[in-house]
Amino acid sequence: MNTGIQDSHNLAWKIASVVKGIAPSSILHTYETERRPIAIFNTELSIQNFKAAMTVPAALGLDPTVANSVHQVINEGVGSILPSGLQRAILDGIFTIGRAQLSESLLNEKNPLGSSRLANLRRILEEGKSLQLQFPAEDLGFRYLEGALIPGTDDALGAPEGPTGHRRDYVPSVDPGSRLPHMNVRILSNxxxxxxxxxxxxxxxDKIEFLLIIAPTDSSYHLAHAAFKVAEEFKVSARVCVLWPAGSVKQVEAGSKALLTPWENCIDVVEVKTSSNPSSWWDLCQMTDKGAILVRPDEHVAWRVKSGVVGDPITEMRRVFSATLGVKLHNSRDQEADR
Structure with a gap:
C-alpha cells in the first residue's frame, strides 16, 4: 500500500507538468527510473517478511506448506469433485488436527514436545524474525538515485542494500532523491x-511548485532571486522558505519579503527544537547555513548544495530546473530572448 501511494505521489506532479506545458512528455520516463528499483526492493522485503511470519505457525507444528497442499487438493484436485458437504467434513477434520497442535495439553512446559515448540517460538520472537508491520527505514528513507533530480557530486551513489528482514531506524537525509526530513518550525509573521x-x-x-529552503544569509538571498527568475523562465512556480535558527526571532524585523522584492512567494520560519530532537535544521541535514535545498512537488529533494553555489547562481539554477523538468537548456534561453 505504501509503495502504491508513493507511486502515485511520484507520478501525479509529472503528469500535471506535461498537461500544463511545463515539462515535455519525456519527464514521464523518470517515473519508472525512480520507482521501479523501489518497487522491486519493497516486493522482495514483503516476500521475505511473509516467509518470516510463517516461521511462527511452523514452530507450533502448523506447517504452512501442508496447509497449502490441502487447499490445492480440496479446491483443484480430487476434492473438487466431492460433494460440498463431504469437502467441509474433510476440512473440519484437518482443522481439528491443526487446532490440537495449539491445545494447552500439548503446548506446556511439562510436555517435552510442547516445551520444545515454545522454546523455538521464544527464540524467533526474541531474534525479531517474526512478522513485522512497520519498516520506517524503507517507508521514509528510500531514495531515488537518478531521474528528475541532480545527483550529488560529493556522495557515493549506489544501489540500496538488499532487504535484511530486520527493522532499521529511519535516518533523515537531504541527499538528492531523498524525502525532505521533518522538523517542527514556527511561522514568523506580524x-x-x-x-x-x-x-x-x-x-x-494543490499546484506544481518547487520549494527552495535557505538560511537568512546574503548569498542565499541572491540565490533565491536567481531561483525566482529562472522559475519564471521555465513557467513553473517557486516558493522560498527562509529558515531562521532557534532563538533568532528578535532579529527578524520586516522579514525576508523586503529582501526578495519583487517576488512575494516566500515565508519566514524559525526552528522549534525539542528535547527529543535538539539538532538545528542544518545539522540535521548535515549542511552549513550557507547551503540550500530545492524540493520537488512530491517532497523529494531535487538538488542541494551544502556550502553555497560556486559561480553564477542564475546559471546554476537554469541547470537545475532544466535537468529536473527535462527541458533543454537552450529552450529557456530562447524564451527569455523572445521576451
Whole structure:
C-alpha cells in the first residue's frame, strides 16, 4: 500500500507538468527510473517478511506448506469433485488436527514436545524474525538515485542494500532523491498567533511548485532571486522558505519579503527544537547555513548544495530546473530572448 501511494505521489506532479506545458512528455520516463528499483526492493522485503511470519505457525507444528497442499487438493484436485458437504467434513477434520497442535495439553512446559515448540517460538520472537508491520527505514528513507533530480557530486551513489528482514531506524537525509526530513518550525509573521507546522507542510499540495529552503544569509538571498527568475523562465512556480535558527526571532524585523522584492512567494520560519530532537535544521541535514535545498512537488529533494553555489547562481539554477523538468537548456534561453 505504501509503495502504491508513493507511486502515485511520484507520478501525479509529472503528469500535471506535461498537461500544463511545463515539462515535455519525456519527464514521464523518470517515473519508472525512480520507482521501479523501489518497487522491486519493497516486493522482495514483503516476500521475505511473509516467509518470516510463517516461521511462527511452523514452530507450533502448523506447517504452512501442508496447509497449502490441502487447499490445492480440496479446491483443484480430487476434492473438487466431492460433494460440498463431504469437502467441509474433510476440512473440519484437518482443522481439528491443526487446532490440537495449539491445545494447552500439548503446548506446556511439562510436555517435552510442547516445551520444545515454545522454546523455538521464544527464540524467533526474541531474534525479531517474526512478522513485522512497520519498516520506517524503507517507508521514509528510500531514495531515488537518478531521474528528475541532480545527483550529488560529493556522495557515493549506489544501489540500496538488499532487504535484511530486520527493522532499521529511519535516518533523515537531504541527499538528492531523498524525502525532505521533518522538523517542527514556527511561522514568523506580524500577527500575535504562533503557528507551528512541519517542514513538510511547506510543500504545496494543490499546484506544481518547487520549494527552495535557505538560511537568512546574503548569498542565499541572491540565490533565491536567481531561483525566482529562472522559475519564471521555465513557467513553473517557486516558493522560498527562509529558515531562521532557534532563538533568532528578535532579529527578524520586516522579514525576508523586503529582501526578495519583487517576488512575494516566500515565508519566514524559525526552528522549534525539542528535547527529543535538539539538532538545528542544518545539522540535521548535515549542511552549513550557507547551503540550500530545492524540493520537488512530491517532497523529494531535487538538488542541494551544502556550502553555497560556486559561480553564477542564475546559471546554476537554469541547470537545475532544466535537468529536473527535462527541458533543454537552450529552450529557456530562447524564451527569455523572445521576451
Amino acid at each position: 500577527s500575535s498567533s504562533e503557528v507551528t507546522i512541519s517542514t513538510l507542510d511547506l510543500i504545496s499540495g
